[in-house]
Amino acid sequence: MALEASIIDELQVRFGPTNLLVGDRITENYRKDESIGTTPCAPLCVVFPESTEDVSAVLSIASQYSVPVVPRGAGTGLSGGALPKAGSLVLSTERMNAILELNRQDSTVRVQAGVTLSQLDEYLMPLGYVYPVYPGELGSTIGGNVATNAGGMRAVKYGVTRHQVLGLTIVLADGTVMHSGGSYVKSSSGYDLTQLVIGSEGTLAVACEATLRVYLRPPFTQTILAPFADRDHVWAAVRGILAVPDPPMILEYVDGAALHAMAAQSGLELGIPQGAKDSAAVYLIVVLEAFAEAVCDEQAEIAAACLEDAGSLGQYFLNVRQGELLITARESAFWLAKSAGANEIIDVVVPRSSIGQLMDEVASIGEQTGSWISAAGHVGDGNIHFSLFQPDSTLRGEVMMAIYTAAGNLGGEVSAEHGIGSVKVPYYIATSDEAKLELMKSIKSAFDPSGILNPGKIFG
Numbered sequence: 001m002a003l004e005a006s007i008i009d010e011l012q013v014r015f016g017p018t019n020l021l022v023g024d025r026i027t028e029n030y031r032k033d034e035s036i037g038t039t040p041c042a043p044l045c046v047v048f049p050e051s052t053e054d055v056s057a058v059l060s061i062a063s064q065y066s067v068p069v070v071p072r073g074a075g076t077g078l079s080g081g082a083l084p085k086a087g088s089l090v091l092s093t094e095r096m097n098a099i100l101e102l103n104r105q106d107s108t109v110r111v112q113a114g115v116t117l118s119q120l121d122e123y124l125m126p127l128g129y130v131y132p133v134y135p136g137e138l139g140s141t142i143g144g145n146v147a148t149n150a151g152g153m154r155a156v157k158y159g160v161t162r163h164q165v166l167g168l169t170i171v172l173a174d175g176t177v178m179h180s181g182g183s184y185v186k187s188s189s190g191y192d193l194t195q196l197v198i199g200s201e202g203t204l205a206v207a208c209e210a211t212l213r214v215y216l217r218p219p220f221t222q223t224i225l226a227p228f229a230d231r232d233h234v235w236a237a238v239r240g241i242l243a244v245p246d247p248p249m250i251l252e253y254v255d256g257a258a259l260h261a262m263a264a265q266s267g268l269e270l271g272i273p274q275g276a277k278d279s280a281a282v283y284l285i286v287v288l289e290a291f292a293e294a295v296c297d298e299q300a301e302i303a304a305a306c307l308e309d310a311g312s313l314g315q316y317f318l319n320v321r322q323g324e325l326l327i328t329a330r331e332s333a334f335w336l337a338k339s340a341g342a343n344e345i346i347d348v349v350v351p352r353s354s355i356g357q358l359m360d361e362v363a364s365i366g367e368q369t370g371s372w373i374s375a376a377g378h379v380g381d382g383n384i385h386f387s388l389f390q391p392d393s394t395l396r397g398e399v400m401m402a403i404y405t406a407a408g409n410l411g412g413e414v415s416a417e418h419g420i421g422s423v424k425v426p427y428y429i430a431t432s433d434e435a436k437l438e439l440m441k442s443i444k445s446a447f448d449p450s451g452i453l454n455p456g457k458i459f460g
């Protein structure tokens with residue numbers, strides 16, 4: 001208790017009451033993230049640094065008192081990565097939200113870690129640029145995206161966060177400030193610490209600033225919705241669409257029932273005849289983009305031909321507004337699944353050539369265990385999100401282990417983009433190579449010898 005009082009006193013002197021929450025002032029939001037089924041927990045305090053120097057001060061104080069630090073962006077994570085433990089200090093980056101510099105010559109933007117994707121998009125859009133990482137939650141922060149190596153729907157064309165971050169300013173566990181990378185696109189100068197920190201879920205360092213690639217924003221888009229009578233025909237369509245010279249910006253898979261529920265919830269009229277809807281077991285959503293309308297139209301015709309050749313029940317070209325609404329509805333799939341009572345969301349990844357086999361195995365696991373498993377996701381990346389409805393926690397654990405094992409046997413991984421956090425720790429450990437885990441633990445101790453950064457995450 002004396003130790004807790006001392007650290008609070010010290011933080012109060014440095015941050016004052018406006019940038020520090022203690023006791024009852026810690027609202028529900030800071031006790032949880034968006035993971036399903038995890039238990040909220042009140043931390044010792046929440047600190048709101050405004051600069052890299054502030055973060056350094058927080059970590060120096062925390063390391064002096066050996067108090068665990070849980071970095072937090074917007075708390076939209078789905079794996080319990082930002083979930084605090086009792087006695088921990090939550091370091092929220094929400095007041096580190098400055099866009100520092102757009103460098104048009106280098107096509108980069110430098111931002112503080114607490115900048116949200118929607119804030120960055122509002123800034124870049126009128127300037128004709130885009131930062132292309134679009135996870136389903138645009139309220140998430142760049143720091144959170146870096147820490148989870150966030151992906152999202154546009155990864156099929158642009159890649160994930162890892163492919164967009166050129167440099168980072170980070171603070172180590174003892175408060176040391178360090179820069180890695182910068183506004184340049186290649187380097188062969190020692191270990192790439194930028195890439196090591198990306199995806200480390202707040203266990204190695206706190207990301208304070210990031211230098212990101214930006215792209216010219218193509219003004220023309222075309223969305224095509226293609227229903228299929230069964231899953232088997234979908235894989236041929238995916239193969240065909242990914243083999244064309246200009247890949248789509250978005251290539252999403254959605255189970256028929258899920259798509260109809262999404263459309264109904266958002267009041268979206270898809271313009272598909274009832275007969276096709278009744279026969280549709282699954283859908284593909286394809287979005288093309290281009291700098292010239294004629295090019296976009298041509299790409300759309302090629303994609304539609306691939307869909308038709310693969311046996312889709314129709315290829316429905318949506319107008320711009322319908323297309324945007326459909327993508328927004330797809331982004332809300334998580335909330336729909338959560339409100340329908342999903343007990344877990346699984347985001348495994350396999351080589352995209354194995355996605356059909358994974359789906360068959362998951363369907364069979366669902367049938368054998370009496371679990372309802374709905375699928376929607378980034379099929380072009382080999383990454384489908386499964387919403388698992390299985391209230392029995394023991395059986396649910398078995399189902400999850402079976403799905404993770406199936407993905408591993410197909411050459412995949414436990415998490416494509418949501419991270420391991422606290423929720424997937426046992427599955428990650430059970431399905432990972434021991435030598436790899438040991439090496440990762442050594443890297444963790446080199447960065448954070450006293451283990452104060454987000455303990456319990458990734459490794460348990």
Ligand SMILES: Cc1cc2nc3c(=O)[nH]c(=O)nc-3n(C[C@H](O)[C@H](O)[C@H](O)COP(=O)(O)OP(=O)(O)OC[C@H]3O[C@@H](n4cnc5c(N)ncnc54)[C@H](O)[C@@H]3O)c2cc1C
Nearest residue numbers: 073074075076077081135136141143144147151202207417
């Ligand atoms: C509706 C919905 C849809 C989603 N769709 C997608 C999707 O399509 N693709 C996808 O990838 N994700 C998706 N997500 C998950 C989530 O948005 C991402 O994981 C996002 O990157 C989390 O960002 P955040 O700012 O909310 O981070 P938080 O949830 O606050 O934290 C996530 C992790 O990052 C760490 N962290 C946060 N900030 C920092 C920092 N500055 N330095 C070091 N560590 C830090 C935390 O400790 C934690 O481990 C979705 C979430 C929701 C709710």
